[in-house]
Amino acid sequence: xxxxxEFDVESLKTSQIPxxxxxxxxxxxxxxxxARNPNVYAGKGKQARKWKWESFTNPARSDGxxxxxxxxxxxxxxxxxxxxxxTTSEPYSYSEDEYDRMxxxxxxxxxxxxxxxxxxxxxxxxxxxIWDRYEWRSGRTLEDLKARYFDICRKLIQSxxxxxxxxxxxxxxxxxxxxxxxxxxxxYVNSLFARTPQQITEEEELxxxxxxxxxxxxxxxxxxxxxxxxxxxxxNEKRKASGGADIATSTLAPxxxxxxxxxxxxxxxxxAYDAQHYITRPSSHLPLKxxxxxxxFSRATKLAQKITPQRIRECLQSMGLxxxxxxxxxxxxxxxxxxxxxxxxxxEIRRAxxxxxxxxxxxxxxxxxxxxxxxxxxxVARAASEHPTPTSTPKPTTPAxxxxxxxxxxxxxxxxxxxxxxxRKL
Amino acid sequence: xVIYGADEVSALVVSAGxxxxxxxxxxxxxxxVVIPTHYTHNQEKTFFGDNGPDVYRDGYQVxxxxxxxxxxxxxxxxxxxxxxxxxxxxxxxxDHPLLFTEPAWNTQKHREKIAxxxxxxxxxxxxxxxxxxxxxxxxxxKSTALIIDIGAESTSVTPIVDGFVLRKGVVRNNIGGTQIxxxxxxxxDPTQRSNLNTNLIPHQLIESKTTVEPGKNPQFTxxxxxxxxxxxxxxxxxxxxxxxxxxxxxxxxxxxxxGALMQRPIKSYEFPNGFADNYQLCRFVANEIxxxxxxxxxxxxxxxxxxxxxxxxxxxxxxxxxxxxxIQAAETDSRHxxxxxxxxxxxxxxxxxxxxxxxxxxxxxxxxxxxxxxSPANTVERKFASxxxxxxxxxxxxxxxxxxxQDEWREFGNPxxxxxxx
Ligand SMILES: Nc1ncnc2c1ncn2[C@@H]1O[C@H](COP(=O)(O)OP(=O)(O)OP(=O)(O)O)[C@@H](O)[C@H]1O
Ligand SMILES: [Mg+2]
Numbered sequence: 001x002x003x004x005x006e007f008d009v010e011s012l013k014t015s016q017i018p019x020x021x022x023x024x025x026x027x028x029x030x031x032x033x034x035a036r037n038p039n040v041y042a043g044k045g046k047q048a049r050k051w052k053w054e055s056f057t058n059p060a061r062s063d064g065x066x067x068x069x070x071x072x073x074x075x076x077x078x079x080x081x082x083x084x085x086x087t088t089s090e091p092y093s094y095s096e097d098e099y100d101r102m103x104x105x106x107x108x109x110x111x112x113x114x115x116x117x118x119x120x121x122x123x124x125x126x127x128x129x130i131w132d133r134y135e136w137r138s139g140r141t142l143e144d145l146k147a148r149y150f151d152i153c154r155k156l157i158q159s160x161x162x163x164x165x166x167x168x169x170x171x172x173x174x175x176x177x178x179x180x181x182x183x184x185x186x187x188y189v190n191s192l193f194a195r196t197p198q199q200i201t202e203e204e205e206l207x208x209x210x211x212x213x214x215x216x217x218x219x220x221x222x223x224x225x226x227x228x229x230x231x232x233x234x235x236n237e238k239r240k241a242s243g244g245a246d247i248a249t250s251t252l253a254p255x256x257x258x259x260x261x262x263x264x265x266x267x268x269x270x271x272a273y274d275a276q277h278y279i280t281r282p283s284s285h286l287p288l289k290x291x292x293x294x295x296x297f298s299r300a301t302k303l304a305q306k307i308t309p310q311r312i313r314e315c316l317q318s319m320g321l322x323x324x325x326x327x328x329x330x331x332x333x334x335x336x337x338x339x340x341x342x343x344x345x346x347x348e349i350r351r352a353x354x355x356x357x358x359x360x361x362x363x364x365x366x367x368x369x370x371x372x373x374x375x376x377x378x379x380v381a382r383a384a385s386e387h388p389t390p391t392s393t394p395k396p397t398t399p400a401x402x403x404x405x406x407x408x409x410x411x412x413x414x415x416x417x418x419x420x421x422x423x424r425k426l
Numbered sequence: 427x428v429i430y431g432a433d434e435v436s437a438l439v440v441s442a443g444x445x446x447x448x449x450x451x452x453x454x455x456x457x458x459v460v461i462p463t464h465y466t467h468n469q470e471k472t473f474f475g476d477n478g479p480d481v482y483r484d485g486y487q488v489x490x491x492x493x494x495x496x497x498x499x500x501x502x503x504x505x506x507x508x509x510x511x512x513x514x515x516x517x518x519x520x521d522h523p524l525l526f527t528e529p530a531w532n533t534q535k536h537r538e539k540i541a542x543x544x545x546x547x548x549x550x551x552x553x554x555x556x557x558x559x560x561x562x563x564x565x566x567x568k569s570t571a572l573i574i575d576i577g578a579e580s581t582s583v584t585p586i587v588d589g590f591v592l593r594k595g596v597v598r599n600n601i602g603g604t605q606i607x608x609x610x611x612x613x614x615d616p617t618q619r620s621n622l623n624t625n626l627i628p629h630q631l632i633e634s635k636t637t638v639e640p641g642k643n644p645q646f647t648x649x650x651x652x653x654x655x656x657x658x659x660x661x662x663x664x665x666x667x668x669x670x671x672x673x674x675x676x677x678x679x680x681x682x683x684x685g686a687l688m689q690r691p692i693k694s695y696e697f698p699n700g701f702a703d704n705y706q707l708c709r710f711v712a713n714e715i716x717x718x719x720x721x722x723x724x725x726x727x728x729x730x731x732x733x734x735x736x737x738x739x740x741x742x743x744x745x746x747x748x749x750x751x752x753i754q755a756a757e758t759d760s761r762h763x764x765x766x767x768x769x770x771x772x773x774x775x776x777x778x779x780x781x782x783x784x785x786x787x788x789x790x791x792x793x794x795x796x797x798x799x800x801s802p803a804n805t806v807e808r809k810f811a812s813x814x815x816x817x818x819x820x821x822x823x824x825x826x827x828x829x830x831x832q833d834e835w836r837e838f839g840n841p842x843x844x845x846x847x848x
Contacts, residue, residue, distance in 0.1 A: 058826050065552060065831035067435040067523065082433060082823030122848070123590065128757035132592040142757060186758050193761065197793040 049074065060086035091120045092153045102155050108148055112136050116145060117152075143179050143186070150177035230352045233345060278329045312343050433823035438517065439816040440507070441527040441558060444495050444602070445578040446773070448813040449510050452525060452820025456806055457813050459514040463492045464661060465502055472502065474509040479661050482630040482652065488661040494600075494730040495529045495580060496536055504543050511548065523552030523829050525820040527812050529575075530557055530584050530596040531737035537847070538840040539732075545835045552829030554820075555847045557591050559584035561815025562771045565807065566800060570760065571767040572752065574745075574784070575812075576716065576774035578603040581745065583752040587760045590848065593737075595755040597748045600727040600739045601719050603774050607664070607671045609722050610712035618703065625701035628654075628662035635700040644700040670695050672776075674705050677713040679782040713777055717787060718744040745784065746791040753792075762796065770801040771811035 050073040055066045060083040094103055094117075099110065115136050123129045131142040153175040162168045195203070273279070313323045316339070325332055437452040445464070448457035461475040466486045473481065479488045491503040511519050524544050528537060537555050544553045559573040559582070569589045575582045582598035584591055611619060625644060631654070635646035654662075674693040678686070687710050696702040715722045719742035727739045740748070749768070753761050768788070770781050781801040788797045802808050819825050830846050838845070 060827040061831075063831050063833045063837075065829060065833070067551065067826060067829075068521070069433055069435050080823075080826075082431075082826065085824045086827055126588045126590065128587045128592065128760045129590040131757050132587075132590075132594050189758050193758075195793070197790075200793050 056080055059083040088121075089125045091117070091125050092149075092156050093117055093121070094152065094156060098156065098159065102159060103152055105148070105151075113148065113152070116148060120149060141183075143182050146182070147177055147179040150175045227352070227356070230348055233348070311347060312340050315343050315347060316340070431823055432821050433826065434821045435523060435826060436521070437523045437525055437552075437820035438511075438515070438519070439525045439527075439813060439820050440510070441561075441810075441813040441816060442492060442497070442503075443577050444490075444492050444580070447506065447510065448810055449515060450813070450817065451515075452817050454817055455814070457810055457817075459510055460810075461510070461514070463503075463506065464488055464490045465506060466658065472505060474506050475514060479658065480665075482628075482654065482658070484652065485655065486658060487655050488657045493728065494531075494735055495577065496532060496730045496732070496735060497540065498731055500539055500543070500732065504547055507543070507548070519548035519550050522550065523554070523820075524548070524550040525816050526553070526555040527558040527561055527816055528555050529735075530559060530582065530591050530593070531598065531735035533733045533736045534844060535733045538843050541830070541835070541840070541843045545832060549832075552831050553835070554829055555843065556816060556819060557584075558812035558815075560586050560589055560591060561813075561819060562769060562811040563767075563815065564589075564818055565771075565811045565815035566769050566802065568767055568769070570763045571769050572749070572764040574749070574768065574770045574772075574775075576602060576770070576772040576780075578773060579605075580739065581716065581748070581772075583748050585752055585756045585760070585764050587756070587763075592756050592760075595752045596737050597752050597755075598737065598739055599719065599724075599742045599748065601716055601724060601742060602772075603668065603671070604664075605719075605724055606675070606712055606715055606774065607667050608725065609715040610671050610675060610708065611667070612722070613708045613711040614705075615708075618705075618708075621701070621703060622697075625697050625699055626663050626666060627697075627699045628659070628666065629698035630654075630662065632699055638700055638702075640694055640696075640702040640704070644697075646699045666698060670697070671712065675709045675712045676778040677716070677780050677783050678710050679779045680786055681783075682710075682714065713780070716745060716774070716777075716780070717783065720744065746787045749788060750791055765792070766796045766798045768797065768799045769811075770799060771808055773809050775801055775808045776805045 051070045052073055053068055054071045055068045056071070057064050057066055058080045060080070099113070103113070104110075105113075116130075116134070119130045119133060123133070127142060127146065131145060134140065134145065154172055157168060157171050157175065316323060321339070325336055328336075432453065434453045438449065439452050439457075440447070440449045441457075442448075442463055445462060446460060447463050448460050450456070450458035459475075462479065464479045465472055465474045466479040466481070466483060466488050467473070468483075468486050473479075473483070473486075489499070489502070491497060491499050491506050497503045511517055526540055526544070528540075532555075540555060541553055544550045559575060562573050562575065563569065563571040563586045569586070571586050573582075573584045573586060575584070579600060579602040580598050581601050582596065585595035586592070611622070614622065627646075627648065631648050631652065633647045633649045635644065638645055674695050676690075680686075684707075687707060690706075690710070692704045692706045693709060694702055694704045715724065724742045729735065743751075753764055756764055768784075770784060775781070781799050785797065785799040788799065802811065807814060828846060830842055834842050834846075
């Protein structure tokens with residue numbers, strides 16, 4: 001084609017791009033492209049291609065029927081191009097001997113089996129059509145037909161010698177047919193199809209209701225988890241801290257000898273120097289921990305509480321503590337961080353307490369007002385008064401900040417023991 | 427060329443229904459010839475097509491070659507085909523393979539007889555007979571579909587899977603354009619009906635007329651010199667009535683709603699003698715017989731005289747019931763596909779509002795949200811859906827291996843037809 005007619009490539013390019021697309025591509029593109037007619041007469045000098053009304057035979061036919069069609073004279077004679085679409089799914093068939101040897105079945109006569117296989121060949125394994133045209137004996141279900149045919153296939157595959165074991169197995173797998181299961185599936189599909197409009201609407205309503213309940217449940221659990229987390233935080237920390245001390249002492253010996261912990265090799269001399277001057281070198285691959293430098297994961301969990309370093313500082317100042325250490329040795333810094341942590345927790349727990357207390361008051365208020373209207377208490381109010389909501393569980397006693405001071409560490413710190421070790425090394 | 431799959435061998439496609447015969451070349455997008463299957467004749471002469479029953483001839487009768495969508499009178503049908511080939515298409519049939527369409531209830535005898543005519547009378551090099559619902563599905567670009575064909579004398583529902591008719595699922599009744607016209611007449615109030623009846627005069631009989639205001643008595647004179655036969659009068663009157671129905675009637679999209687339908691515009695129609703009248707509610711009542719024929723006392727079914735159809739008309743059932751029955755007869759796994767590919771074809775499918783109505787009716791009956799009713803956007807595609815499908819099939823390169831050739835016909839005889847055309 002392209003060799004015969006010379007198109008004006010440039011104008012073709014611009015005219016074929018939709019103008020709105022062009023506008024997106026180039027800012028200064030003209031909004032209207034004056035389309036020049038592609039020069040269709042460029043090949044004027046050449047002769048038009050010759051076609052001929054010619055008869056042809058189709059190799060897909062056995063009778064050599066001659067039909068006629070237009071054919072390009074410059075094309076080579078080739079077998080009819082559509083003949084190669086004459087394909088089938090190549091269904092299985094059996095020989096006399098094979099049938100006698102292994103394909104006999106008490107529920108299927110030879111004639112009926114032949115009829116089935118003939119239909120399968122005729123309709124190229126289109127099962128809905130085969131079943132529709134199957135007129136041997138009423139009462140055979142499609143599953144019966146499939147089961148019989150696939151059974152025959154499997155037996156034939158097994159008996160026929162194949163060079164490749166795995167391909168045989170693959171074939172066997174492909175012809176696996178579980179009749180019971182298939183019938184069950186059909187049954188389900190049929191019962192779905194046979195639903196009445198009322199049943200369908202009912203089902204839809206139930207589904208929506210179930211979804212709603214599920215959602216409520218999730219929300220409720222989410223709230224409860226959050227509460228449990230804030231409440232149990234301080235207890236956990238206490239427990240962990242005391243346990244952590246044990247771990248620290250037991251792991252003290254190996255830790256001090258291991259050099260892998262130290263990223264930069266320290267000579268014995270410099271170590272002595274450090275010890276003498278109370279210098280602690282932070283190991284660079286351990287993240288620096290402090291309340292003002294919270295790692296991302298813990299910050300994410302605490303995001304809701306929004307205890308900012310600013311707030312902590314204010315709180316400390318209100319207790320008469322400055323936020324600068326006079327002697328910031330490692331031990332002091334660690335202790336000071338502990339104080340900050342404890343303050344943050346104190347704040348959190350206070351806030352949680354306030355919220356719970358509020359809710360409790362609210363719930364009580366409802367139940368009180370419900371009691372006042374003792375004659376006609378709404379079911380909601382009754383439920384609220386009889387079953388206290390999970391948010392109104394007894395609140396824990398707030399620990400004094402001094403208690404946890406120096407002992408509490410960041411509870412969300414997975415490298416807790418490392419942190420302790422570091423401290424021990426001082 | 428191979429990528430488009432087309433290879434034209436200039437095959438001819440002929441599709442004949444109860445009232446219309448379409449013929450043309452495969453590969454074209456509309457039939458070249460659309461003529462009535464009726465013919466007019468006296469003892470010696472017979473006339474077909476445009477020169478047939480539409481022309482008044484003294485003492486001539488009008489008859490139909492077809493009945494119940496099947497060929498009824500094969501001698502006359504052969505003449506009708508000859509007229510089509512030699513006078514309308516002007517082709518030499520020896521050069522063109524012939525693709526014929528048949529309804530699902532065609533009989534063995536009918537199709538073999540047609541093959542015989544094609545080979546022995548017209549000497550075609552190849553012949554094939556295809557189901558018209560399968561072809562309608564092809565015309566819509568589908569190989570699996572549920573075809574609702576509403577023609578002149580019947581409504582049929584045919585499930586097609588992978589290009590094959592599911593025979594057990596074919597259901598039909600005898601409600602078609604003719605019954606709708608009858609129903610339209612019956613639903614008019616008595617004065618309107620008698621007005622219409624007295625003014626139902628074919629234009630061939632009218633000598634002169636003057637235009638009058640609508641509702642006024644028409645001013646016309648009839649020819650006194652002609653004396654038409656009863657069958658010719660029936661044909662001409664039913665032709666006027668058909669046109670009257672096609673141009674005024676419609677169907678309510680959402681079931682019967684008296685109040686809403688009273689709001690719809692009135693349609694007026696002018697008959698050949700100048701009489702004009704307005705039609706309002708009745709024009710909607712008329713088509714209700716399609717959806718549910720039971721309350722309207724439909725006419726009984728008249729069977730084909732050559733050989734009764736292989737699938738009988740059911741006792742007139744509501745259309746949604748027919749569809750449900752058809753779906754139920756199909757194999758479980760194909761139902762889903764069928765329901766989402768419902769296609770309405772046939773002349774009456776051009777009735778305004780029909781596909782929406784059927785969609786709504788099906789929602790109500792099947793309560794299946796996947797139901798989707800398609801109907802081709804332009805009327806040519808609806809009316810000639812099966813011819814169009816034949817035109818596509820007959821120009822496919824891969825189809826040419828399916829033709830029954832002269833040699834095969836000579837070798838195997840009649841049985842080859844059902845061996846090849848499944
Ligand atoms: N625009 C239209 N609106 C309504 N009805 C129409 C319209 N055009 C044609 N018809 C009706 O369609 C019918 C003819 O349809 P069609 O040609 O499909 O029938 P057929 O194939 O000859 O008959 P059948 O399918 O019953 O054998 C006539 O009754 C005609 O009145
Ligand atoms: Mg038809």
